[in-house]
Amino acid sequence: MKNFVHSVLSRGIRASLLAIQPQESTSDFAADPQAPPPVIVEEGSIASPIVLAAPHAGRYYPDWFVEAARQPLDDLRSGEDSFTELLAQPAHSLGPPLVRATFPRVLCDPNRAAWDLDPRMFHGPIPPFIRPTERGLSGLGSIPRITGNYRAIYRSRLPFSEAARRIATYWMPYHTTLARLLQHTHQQHGQCLLLDLHSMPDAAESNMVDFVLGDRHGTACARHITDRAEQTLRALGYSTARNTPYAGAYITQQYGHPSKNCHALQIEMRRSLYMTEKTRTPHEGFQPLAQDLAVLIGSLLEHMG
Template sequence: MKNFVHSVLSRGIRASLSAIQPPESAPAPPEDPLAPPPVVTLEGSRTSPIVLAAPHAGRYYPEWFTSTARQPLADLRSGEDSFTERLAQPAHDLGPALVHATFPRVLCDPNRAAWDLDPRMFQGPIPPFIRPTERGLSGLGSIPRITGSHRAIYRTRLPFSEAARRIATYWMPYHTTLAGLLRRTHQQHGQCLLLDLHSMPDTAEVGTADFVLGDRHGTACAPDIMERAEQTLRALGYSTARNTPYAGGYITQQYGHPPQNCHALQIEMRRSLYMTEATHTPHEGFEPLARSLAVLVGSLLEHLG
């Protein structure tokens, strides 16, 4: 597998990042001794070619962030994939490693390219390496401008140094950890499969699917793996869709290279299957869904074996 970190952060960009210093008028937030590490990794067995990841599971909202945000905490949590790392625990017990973010996506989104940012949300000069996509310009880049419910997060524009600080503090550790896990897994087995776990709201856009499987329209995962995943979920009684409306984000695109036996499959699970979305409270469907996720992983392990 190619060296992901160095492919994304070229020497020039890394030099630019290290050169940016927060101005005196916008000092870095004080360190919180109670803050969890930005990324948590639960090691798996050496017999598993699968890696589980939950990039949007983070539920730690720093006081320095919530106290200055324009929206209340309930709205800041609207895009959170609550408890996906807990749903993955029975699957992790089968052998795959599990990595998840503890920081929320509204603070920094690791499923976007590092410099996919909306320039309009910053004050002062913008470095030339910023590369906004359509999603970034809409406010949903690596440092989001809006919440999952499309409400403005900030009262004023941010200094760009704050974006650079968050990329260094949250985005980089997540991808360094995930890339390392996938590299070691591929070295051990000659193959690896990343299952990128997400949750989705009940909306007309989603339709009736309980699971949406995304492989970037066949470019990030071998067809037989997608087919096995879909067959397994349908045998368990779930409805499924492929790539609509979620084909996989930056993580799926970046780590899925089927010709190199590196596969990535994004798995979106309907939130109402396991929690009350309005209160972010797990309900009686939580344990059945967690068991079903373990069955899916067990089936894929057998298929890869």
């Protein structure tokens, strides 16, 4: 983890940014005239070995992006994990720091590898360090080609320089912040647990359970920690599943190393527990779920000593 940020920068971002020519037009995707809000770190107690994160909670949609997209804002928001950072506030008050992205995943997704991109999105030369996965090729890479409801975002192909700019502007600060915080936590306690907070729609593929715990089939988080999380949630009356259909993506894979006492657990919460998904408004279940999340984090803090 120590050299993670530097290694990503040296492999690609620096090279691609240097490759951007001043005369190259980015059409409607020029630099944002309004500076975006920064990645926010809400400091918690150094006594906590747990770090909370909400990578898909961002609701800052730049005007230039909305105006240039072919889909309306409501469709652009279809993959948003709305209000997960607010749900985490009672848990955050117990001590764990909270990191959240303010930018939306449809603009840049920090839960994908930096260069997991669909080359068909771009016109002009494509750098050799692009490494698309199956997910990236499907249109859901670090710079998504489609929305959460599978609709094309753009009217035409982008210059690759736009992808490089977003990785440098959004993806990189998020991971720099998160990696440094986890490193500091591990140095302080000899262990760390990242709880990556997400939400999921009421859909058949989610098995309609209340929570899905993703530990990448035991490779990102020690089993006794996942067991404790599941036992606590079930004692609170929630239904749970493990790794199906959400086993965890780039973030849990990158930061979860149980052999080094670095654990990462993705927590997917059913949206209808706390909000009306069609209107994206919290309902009466919001506060009870937020309080139960605090019970979960309290249980995990106790478990980790």
